[in-house]
Amino acid sequence: MAEPIWGDWGPKLMNKAHWVVLTLSGGRLLNKPFGMPLVELHTVGRKSGLPRSCYLTTPVHDDQRIVLVASKGGDDRHPDWYRNLVASPDAELVLDGERLRVHARTATPDEKAELWPQVVKAYRGYANYQKRTTRDIPLVICELV
Template identity: 80%
Template structure:
């Protein structure tokens, strides 16, 4: 088992590195890992009230909504971005250089049952993450707002 401090810093370090590569490359490198578009999620810290952002992939998306997977690599805890988003569901994403307002909600069990096969088809690693944890990994439906 990887110690908890390492598990907590690894995603933050990966997010920092992803941000650096995207910035230095002008958004040309690592913009579609595993074929999934990258979005920058902009939330408000649920404890601090400060702006927060992180990079995530969206395995399922269309012009009305996008789906985020709160996997945290199969950790037994929900990711901070998910908890922030559930506390303040009106947020923004940056996709293809455009900042877009969203309203987020956790998929209900029926929606998750319909979406999960598409999510795993986009990236099989999500199925492995679910096997690593007893937590039901939430899918977040982000409705794009005009």
């Protein structure tokens, strides 16, 4: 796959713009992109050891787990937040204004087979992202601790 025109800066700028809109609107605007709940993920940088955060959506969630999709828009590389979670799986998520401690893990093949249809039902774009890449897009299960 060709490198996007904006490279890795496009998603970073979009994330920053999302933060500005959420902050200025008091969380009223852009809080359910594509109809999915928005989460703010807080991780530790695998190289820097510094706190990192980003906004993601959760197509599947319940009172025990929150599922994230490491799609990176169909890029051939895993998103940085996913690589950070693999290196340091204990993280925090903010969902509906509540800060939650989680332990993240990549879904097993059986779990992914069960969850993927639900993910695509929540947002068909994920199926298109998978078609864009030869990389198997991981699903991340964040279990509440």
